[in-house]
Amino acid sequence: MYAFDVTRPKTVAEAVAALSGDEAQALGGGQTLIPTLKQRLAAPATLVSLSAIDEMKGVCADGGTLTIGGGTTHATVAAEASAYPALAALAANIGDPAVRSRGTIGGSLANNDPSACYPSAALASGATIVTNNREIAADDYFQGLFTTALNEGEIITAVKFPVPEKANYQKFVQPASRFSLVGVFVAKYADGVRVAVTGASENGVFRWKEAEAALSANFSADAVEGLTASADGLINDLHGDAEYRAHLIKVMTKRAVAAAK
Amino acid sequence: MPKDHGIGASPKRREDVRFLTGKGQYTDDINLHGQTYVHFLRSDVAHGIIKSIDTSAAENMPGVVRIFTGADFEGVGGLPCGWQITDRHGQPMQEPGHPVLARGKVRHVGDPIAAIIAETKEQARDAAEAIELDIEELPAVVDMVSALAPDAPKVHDELTSNLCYDWGFVEENKAAVDEAFEKAAHVTTLELINNRLVANPMEPRVAVGDYNQANDESTLYTTSQNPHVIRLLMGAFVLGIPEHKLRVVAPDVGGGFGTKIFHYAEEAFVTFASRQIRRPVKWTSTRSEAFMSDAHGRDHKTKIELALDADNNFMAIRTDTYANMGAYLSTFAPSVPTWLHGTLMAGNYKTPLIYVNVKAVFTNTVPVDAYRGAGRPEATFQLERLVDKAARELGVDPIALRRQNFITQFPYATPVAVEYDTGDYIATMDRMEEIMDLSGFEARRKASEAKGKWRGLGVNCYIEACGIAPSNLVGQLGARAGLYDAATVRVNATGSISVMVGAHSHGQGHETTFPQVIAEMIGIDESQVDIVHGDSSKIPFGMGTYGSRSLAVCGSAMVRAAEKVIRKAKKIAAHLLEASEADIELKDGKFSVAGTDKECAWGDVTLAAYVPHNYPLEDIEPGLEETAFYDPANFTYPSGAYACEVEVDPETGKVTIEKFAAADDFGNVVNPMIVEGQVHGGIAQGIGQALLEAAVYDENGQLQSASYMDYAMPRADDVPFYIVDHSCCTPCTHNPLGVKGCGEAGAIGSPPAVVNAVIDALASGGKNVPHIDMPLTPHRVWKAINQ
Numbered sequence A: 001m002y003a004f005d006v007t008r009p010k011t012v013a014e015a016v017a018a019l020s021g022d023e024a025q026a027l028g029g030g031q032t033l034i035p036t037l038k039q040r041l042a043a044p045a046t047l048v049s050l051s052a053i054d055e056m057k058g059v060c061a062d063g064g065t066l067t068i069g070g071g072t073t074h075a076t077v078a079a080e081a082s083a084y085p086a087l088a089a090l091a092a093n094i095g096d097p098a099v100r101s102r103g104t105i106g107g108s109l110a111n112n113d114p115s116a117c118y119p120s121a122a123l124a125s126g127a128t129i130v131t132n133n134r135e136i137a138a139d140d141y142f143q144g145l146f147t148t149a150l151n152e153g154e155i156i157t158a159v160k161f162p163v164p165e166k167a168n169y170q171k172f173v174q175p176a177s178r179f180s181l182v183g184v185f186v187a188k189y190a191d192g193v194r195v196a197v198t199g200a201s202e203n204g205v206f207r208w209k210e211a212e213a214a215l216s217a218n219f220s221a222d223a224v225e226g227l228t229a230s231a232d233g234l235i236n237d238l239h240g241d242a243e244y245r246a247h248l249i250k251v252m253t254k255r256a257v258a259a260a261k
Numbered sequence B: 001m002p003k004d005h006g007i008g009a010s011p012k013r014r015e016d017v018r019f020l021t022g023k024g025q026y027t028d029d030i031n032l033h034g035q036t037y038v039h040f041l042r043s044d045v046a047h048g049i050i051k052s053i054d055t056s057a058a059e060n061m062p063g064v065v066r067i068f069t070g071a072d073f074e075g076v077g078g079l080p081c082g083w084q085i086t087d088r089h090g091q092p093m094q095e096p097g098h099p100v101l102a103r104g105k106v107r108h109v110g111d112p113i114a115a116i117i118a119e120t121k122e123q124a125r126d127a128a129e130a131i132e133l134d135i136e137e138l139p140a141v142v143d144m145v146s147a148l149a150p151d152a153p154k155v156h157d158e159l160t161s162n163l164c165y166d167w168g169f170v171e172e173n174k175a176a177v178d179e180a181f182e183k184a185a186h187v188t189t190l191e192l193i194n195n196r197l198v199a200n201p202m203e204p205r206v207a208v209g210d211y212n213q214a215n216d217e218s219t220l221y222t223t224s225q226n227p228h229v230i231r232l233l234m235g236a237f238v239l240g241i242p243e244h245k246l247r248v249v250a251p252d253v254g255g256g257f258g259t260k261i262f263h264y265a266e267e268a269f270v271t272f273a274s275r276q277i278r279r280p281v282k283w284t285s286t287r288s289e290a291f292m293s294d295a296h297g298r299d300h301k302t303k304i305e306l307a308l309d310a311d312n313n314f315m316a317i318r319t320d321t322y323a324n325m326g327a328y329l330s331t332f333a334p335s336v337p338t339w340l341h342g343t344l345m346a347g348n349y350k351t352p353l354i355y356v357n358v359k360a361v362f363t364n365t366v367p368v369d370a371y372r373g374a375g376r377p378e379a380t381f382q383l384e385r386l387v388d389k390a391a392r393e394l395g396v397d398p399i400a401l402r403r404q405n406f407i408t409q410f411p412y413a414t415p416v417a418v419e420y421d422t423g424d425y426i427a428t429m430d431r432m433e434e435i436m437d438l439s440g441f442e443a444r445r446k447a448s449e450a451k452g453k454w455r456g457l458g459v460n461c462y463i464e465a466c467g468i469a470p471s472n473l474v475g476q477l478g479a480r481a482g483l484y485d486a487a488t489v490r491v492n493a494t495g496s497i498s499v500m501v502g503a504h505s506h507g508q509g510h511e512t513t514f515p516q517v518i519a520e521m522i523g524i525d526e527s528q529v530d531i532v533h534g535d536s537s538k539i540p541f542g543m544g545t546y547g548s549r550s551l552a553v554c555g556s557a558m559v560r561a562a563e564k565v566i567r568k569a570k571k572i573a574a575h576l577l578e579a580s581e582a583d584i585e586l587k588d589g590k591f592s593v594a595g596t597d598k599e600c601a602w603g604d605v606t607l608a609a610y611v612p613h614n615y616p617l618e619d620i621e622p623g624l625e626e627t628a629f630y631d632p633a634n635f636t637y638p639s640g641a642y643a644c645e646v647e648v649d650p651e652t653g654k655v656t657i658e659k660f661a662a663a664d665d666f667g668n669v670v671n672p673m674i675v676e677g678q679v680h681g682g683i684a685q686g687i688g689q690a691l692l693e694a695a696v697y698d699e700n701g702q703l704q705s706a707s708y709m710d711y712a713m714p715r716a717d718d719v720p721f722y723i724v725d726h727s728c729c730t731p732c733t734h735n736p737l738g739v740k741g742c743g744e745a746g747a748i749g750s751p752p753a754v755v756n757a758v759i760d761a762l763a764s765g766g767k768n769v770p771h772i773d774m775p776l777t778p779h780r781v782w783k784a785i786n787q
C-alpha cells in the first residue's frame, strides 16, 4: 500500500465534504478497495470511511418498497431483508462470512464488478440508486465494466427496491473466486417480468429482453425453452467461453423461474 | 478395545494446542534487533534480455539500506540441483546455471532481478518502483512440445536445446516391449495431461538471514521441510560457508506439500546480504509472489499404451511423457518424472514388460518440482485411467480386469527396477468394495437419475514408493545426497526424554506420534517424551520430511537409537539389581530380573546414569544418550484401493462428489487418527487436482491463474465425508516398526478415482467420452457432453 490518511465522518454531509478533497476516495467495507490498495493499483491521498454514518445503514420495508442504506453490510441484508427473500438469499451467498460482515451494498454497486451479484438484483428489480444529491434509475445507472452513472465524490446513500411478486437469483459460481460465472436474477412484477444477467458480459450486468418478453407472457421455465441467449459480447476466459456462458444464461434463467417465490 | 496410549492409540495432536491458540512460532514471527526488509523486483516478462538496471534513483529513496543486482553475485555460486539424470544415451542431463539474482536474462515471470533492502517493507517496495529497468522482451517458450522444435527460442543460450534429458527406462526392455505390442490382441491408448499445480501451503515462504560478526556465524530462519539439506546446499554450493558457521532453523512451518523442500534464491539472498550489510534481513513472500516463485508441481503431457492378450492379461506398457522443468532446475526436479515416476509404472499389476520414455523440457515458466506424491501421482493417474479405458473398450468390469492382473506373490520384482516387499491388493480391493457399499451403487445411480443427475462410479488402485533409499542405490541413480536419517535419544537424569529428529514436522503431527513410539518401547507415559526438530544446531543431522519418509526412515533411526539406550540402561539396571544383564527385562517402565521379584524403576536407572555413585564406571560411561543413523534397505510400498461416486449435472457440467472411500494398507499404524487426517488432506488435494486446480500460462508466459481469483483451491464444501480404512495391514518387512508411510497416498490415489467416476457418469447418461483432462471444471465437462 502507499501511505494515505483516513477520516471517519459521522454524517453524509461531512463525508461529501471530505470527498471533495484532493484525491479522496470513499471506503465502504474495503473488500474490493483494500486488496486494490495492497496491490498498489490505487493511490488515494485520503480514504473517507463511510462506516460510521448511521443514516446510511439499515433495512426498511415500507409499502411495496424495501430501502437499504448504502452502508449496509451483506450480512445485515441477509438477516433483515425478509420482505424481499430473493434479495436476502443473494446477500447470504456473497463471498464468505468475513466478506459479508464488511462488504456493503453501496460499495458493491459503486464498484460494478461485471461478476458481482447485487447489480443483477438492482437491475432486475428496477431499483433506484439514491445518492447524496439525486436518485438514479437502475436502467440508467449501470454503464459497463466497473462504470456507473456516479460522479466523482458522489455517495450511494440508499437503494430502493420495489418488492416483486416473485423473484429468484441463480448464481453459477466461478470455481476459484466464487463470484458469479453467470448469475441470473428474475423478478416478476404486476406489470411484467425483468431478467438481469451478471458475470457473463464484457459490458457488465444487462437485461435479457427476449426472456423478459416471453416470461411476461407466460411465467414458466418452458417459456424460455425456445430462446437462445446470444454469445456475442460475452466473456471468454479460463473458466468458461462465451458459448458456455450463453448456455448457462438460459439454464440459470429457467432455474430462477422455477424457483421463484 | 482400542489402545489408549503407545503405538496404535490416537492421542490428540499435542502441537495443535499452540497452533489453534495462535501460539505457534512461525518464521514470520521471528523479528530480530536491527532487522531490515528485502523486496525482490521480479521480472514481469517471461523471457528477455536485461539491457540495463539503473538503481541510482532508488538508492536515494528514504530508508533504503542497499540494493543488490545480479552483478553483486560475481563469484557466488548458483542454486544447485540435487539430482543428475543420465539420459538414454548415457549422457548427463543438460544442467544450466541458476543464479540467485538474474544475470543477463530473465527466464520466467517472477524471476528475481534486484533486491532492495530497506528499513521497512513499504520503503523497499517504494524504492523498487524507482529502479529503471530496460528489458528487451524475447519470444517465450511455454508449450513443451514446441519448445523442442529446432527453431524454438532457447531458455538457456548456453545449452544446445531446451531438452534437459531424454530418459528411457528400462532402455534394454524397449525392443521387447515394442514386440509385445505387435503381438497384442488389444491395445488401449490414452493421451493426457497431468495438470500443473501450485502447492499453496497456508503459510507463504519466509526467510530471515542473520549474520553474527562476533563469531562469524550465519543463521538462516526459513520455512523449510529440511533445514539440514538447506544448510548443506546453501553452505557448500552457493555461499561457501562451512557447516560449523552456518545454522539453519525451520521453526513451525504452516504446510509444505513438497514446495518447501527446495533451496530457494531468497534463502541464499538473505543469508548472503546479512553478511554484507551486517544486519538481519527478512523476506516474507506475498501470496502473489508465491504463485510466481514457489516451485510448481506435476505438468506432464503423456501418451500411454497398454497391450493385452486375448484373455485380457496385461502384456506390456509403453509411455511417452513430456515433463516440464520450468526455466531452471529446482533442487530435485529431474528425479520426479524419472525415478519417482518410471519406477511406479507397474502399479499393482504383473505387467511383465514396461518401457517409459520421459523428455524433460525447459520452458519460460516457474520451475517445477516435487509436489505431494511427486511423480507417483502422475504414474498412478496414467495407469489407472488407462486400465479403466481398456475395461470400457473391452466391455469388461474395470474391477474384475484389475483383479485379474493383480500382483499376488511377494516379494515381487517389477520390470521397472523396484521390488515390492509386501502388499495384498485383493484385500484392499475387497475392503474398498465393502466400505463403499458398492452393491448399493445401482440403486444410488437410479436415485440420481430421478433427480436429473448422472451418477458415476470410479475405482482405482495405487501403489506408492516411500522413503526413497538406500543411499548407495540412489547415488547410482544420480542423487547427490544420501537418503538416510538420524535421531538422538537423550534421556535426562529424571527419566524424561528429548528426541532430536532429522524429520521435520509441518503438519504431520510428529510431536505426537514419535513420542508414542518411545513411550511404547520403554513403557513410560508419552508426556515424558518430547521431540526436537527443525534446528541444525540442536539435532545431529537429518534429511527432512518429504516422500512420506518421516516415520519409515527417521522413525527407524529413532527406534535404533532407543534400542541402544535400552541396551545401556539394562546394563545399568543389571548393576543396580546385582543380576546378569541377560536376565533384565524392561516392561511398563520397570526393569526386573527374570524369575524374581527384584525390580527397579526407569527413573532409578536414568538417575544412576547421571549420578553414577553406584555405577559400573569401569564398563560403561555415565550418561544416557544415543544417536543412530538409519539407511533403509528398500523403499516402502503402501498401496490401496479407492472409489469415488460423482453426480454430474448434465445441464451445466458441474460435478459433485457424493461418496468417497479409501482402503489403504500402510503397514503398522502408530496413530490411526493422524493417519486418517493425512489421508483426508491428501484426498482433498487430489480432488483439488481432479476438479479445480490448474496453473495456466498464456502463450506469452504470463501466469493467468496467478491468484485465488483464478486458481481454485478446494474448499470444505468441495469435498465429501470420506470413508477411510486402513485395517488391511501387510507390515513393511525391512524397517523395525513395519511402517510404510501415509502422507501422500490420498493425493496419489484420488485423482483417477474422480476422473474415472465422471467418465462413468457421462457413459450412464449415454455419452461415451474417452477422456477429459483435469481439472474437470463444469466448462470442460459440459464441452465433453456436447462435443
Ligand SMILES: Cc1cc2nc3c(=O)[nH]c(=O)nc-3n(C[C@H](O)[C@H](O)[C@H](O)COP(=O)(O)OP(=O)(O)OC[C@H]3O[C@@H](n4cnc5c(N)ncnc54)[C@H](O)[C@@H]3O)c2cc1C
Pocket (backbone or CB within 6 Å): A025, A026, A027, A028, A029, A030, A031, A032, A033, A034, A050, A070, A071, A093, A094, A095, A096, A099, A102, A103, A104, A105, A106, A107, A108, A110, A111, A113, A115, A116, A117, A118, A154, A155, A156, A157, A177, A178, A179, A180
Ligand atoms: C473473498 C471475496 C469474495 C467475494 N465474493 C463476492 C461475490 O460472490 N459476489 C459479489 O457480488 N461480491 C463479492 N465480493 C465483493 C464484495 O461484495 C465487496 O464487498 C463489494 O464488491 C465492495 O463493497 P465494499 O463495501 O467492500 O466496498 P469497498 O471495497 O470499500 O469499495 C469499493 C468501491 O466502491 C466505492 N464505494 C464504497 N462505498 C461507496 C458508497 N456508499 N458510495 C459510493 N462509492 C462507494 C469505493 O470508493 C471503491 O471504489 C467478494 C469479495 C471478496 C474479498
